[in-house]
Amino acid sequence: MNSLSDFVLVSAMLFGIGIYGLVTKRNALRLLFAVELMINAANLNFIAFSQYAPFATPGTLLSNGVGQTFVLFSIALAAAEAAVILAIVVVAYRLHRDVDVSELNSMEG
Amino acid sequence: MADLIFLAMMVVTVGGALVALEADEIVYGAIGLAGSLFGVAALFFLLGAPYVAVFQITVYIGAVAVLILFTVMLVRTEKWAKEVPPKSLTKLSGILTGLAVAIALALAVVASDLSGDTSLQNTASFLDIGRLISTSFAPVLEVLAMVLAASIVGALTLSRVDKDEDETA
Numbered sequence: 001m002n003s004l005s006d007f008v009l010v011s012a013m014l015f016g017i018g019i020y021g022l023v024t025k026r027n028a029l030r031l032l033f034a035v036e037l038m039i040n041a042a043n044l045n046f047i048a049f050s051q052y053a054p055f056a057t058p059g060t061l062l063s064n065g066v067g068q069t070f071v072l073f074s075i076a077l078a079a080a081e082a083a084v085i086l087a088i089v090v091v092a093y094r095l096h097r098d099v100d101v102s103e104l105n106s107m108e109g
Numbered sequence: 110m111a112d113l114i115f116l117a118m119m120v121v122t123v124g125g126a127l128v129a130l131e132a133d134e135i136v137y138g139a140i141g142l143a144g145s146l147f148g149v150a151a152l153f154f155l156l157g158a159p160y161v162a163v164f165q166i167t168v169y170i171g172a173v174a175v176l177i178l179f180t181v182m183l184v185r186t187e188k189w190a191k192e193v194p195p196k197s198l199t200k201l202s203g204i205l206t207g208l209a210v211a212i213a214l215a216l217a218v219v220a221s222d223l224s225g226d227t228s229l230q231n232t233a234s235f236l237d238i239g240r241l242i243s244t245s246f247a248p249v250l251e252v253l254a255m256v257l258a259a260s261i262v263g264a265l266t267l268s269r270v271d272k273d274e275d276e277t278a
Contacts, residue, residue: 005218005219006119008214008218010119010152011214012211012214012218013123013126014123014126014145015210015211015214016208016210017126017127017130017211018207019207019210020203020206020207023199023203023207024202024204027135029138029139029181030135032177033139033142034130036142036169037126037129037142040145040146040149047152047153047156048156051156051157065237065241066241068160068161068233068238071161072160072242073246073249075161075165075168075169076253076257077256079168079169079172080256081260082176082177083260083264084263084264084267090180090183090184090267090268091267091268093184094270
């Protein structure tokens with residue numbers, strides 16, 4: 001069986017890739033991809049730590065069901081966020097015929 | 110055997126993430142993202158959380174990935190075919206930042222004694238999760254329902270096309 005650190009290392013890699021995407025990409029959809037990857041890295045950590053928590057006792061608030069419950073909420077939130085971002089992308093495309101975030105500066109002061 | 114599955118899923122997850130960001134065609138990027146999310150779901154299975162894994166597949170691959178694919182089809186232009194590659198300085202700083210964060214997190218893990226834990230302590234049953242959601246976290250569930258409803262209304266309002274606005278566009 002794999003140890004906890006294996007999963008946390010995979011999560012760290014995902015998070016690093018997400019940050020790389022956020023820094024380098026200018027396409028709004030790629031930025032959404034990067035954010036989704038980072039959210040998934042965080043979710044993976046939640047599940048990993050909850051399954052290995054040494055203080056977890058079944059049936060109490062500290063049981064590892066808490067970590068899974070948090071991730072369920074987190075996934076639902078991420079889905080809502082993705083829906084709004086995609087709507088913004090569609091609107092930006094309709095207004096500018098482009099989804100390059102460095103071109104979308106009409107709100108610049 | 111579990112090690113082999115873990116390694117394969119790690120490759121799928123990380124490789125899918127790289128494809129999502131680096132594929133030339135953004136459609137392939139969306140598919141790579143779906144692959145990465147599927148890999149994470151498989152890791153959830155390995156961690157003994159099948160309910161969350163199935164939820165992840167349903168919501169992410171079933172809904173979000175399909176939504177992204179439809180958006181890509183709606184906003185695709187020829188312009189993306191010659192998507193301007195980022196300046197090499199931007200790319201270098203991106204790689205360095207990502208590596209720095211990943212290495213810092215990895216070092217923190219290695220320095221701790223987390224690797225001593227080699228087996229699952231206990232796994233929550235569906236009953237545990239259901240009980241938690243409907244008792245301790247019931248208010249959170251209510252708020253989340255409102256957030257979802259608000260986001261749907263917001264997305265619909267954003268993407269609504271007025272008749273006269275459409276004619277001028």
